[in-house]
Amino acid sequence: MDNILHVDNLCKKYKNFKLNNVSLQLPKGFIMGLIGENGAGKTTLIKLIMNLVKKDSGDIKIFDKDNVKFEREIKDRIGFVYDEVCYYDHMSLKENGNMVSMLYSKWDKDKFNYYLNKFELNKDKKLKELSK
Numbered sequence: 001m002d003n004i005l006h007v008d009n010l011c012k013k014y015k016n017f018k019l020n021n022v023s024l025q026l027p028k029g030f031i032m033g034l035i036g037e038n039g040a041g042k043t044t045l046i047k048l049i050m051n052l053v054k055k056d057s058g059d060i061k062i063f064d065k066d067n068v069k070f071e072r073e074i075k076d077r078i079g080f081v082y083d084e085v086c087y088y089d090h091m092s093l094k095e096n097g098n099m100v101s102m103l104y105s106k107w108d109k110d111k112f113n114y115y116l117n118k119f120e121l122n123k124d125k126k127l128k129e130l131s132k
Contacts, residue, residue, distance in 0.1 A: 002028045010058030019044050076106050089128035
């Protein structure tokens with residue numbers, strides 16, 4: 001069976017925490033959830049997989065490609081929701097869109113503008129001026 005995600009002996013050490021030799025596989029077509037106590041390493045694992053923090057050792061492959069070497073190509077094919085806000089409140093929707101567009105080689109500006117119009121959002125309005 002093809003694996004969409006393969007993590008092998010992944011390690012990351014912080015001052016008061018150590019993720020040690022984590023290995024897992026996610027077969028194509030399956031869904032996986034991470035369950036554990038606060039501080040167990042769930043967020044660290046996701047950040048490592050998404051290359052938001054650097055691993056100390058181990059291997060991570062997504063779509064059978066190294067998650068660091070092929071980071072941009074991989075991120076073009078997947079999406080995930082951060083557990084914290086990663087946009088800039090002081091910037092307009094247009095400016096936020098421009099920032100995010102730099103992360104994706106296949107960014108669709110027309111689609112971005114379509115959704116701004118569909119939800120009647122003013123592209124020049126600052127993010128902090130919108131309701132949540």
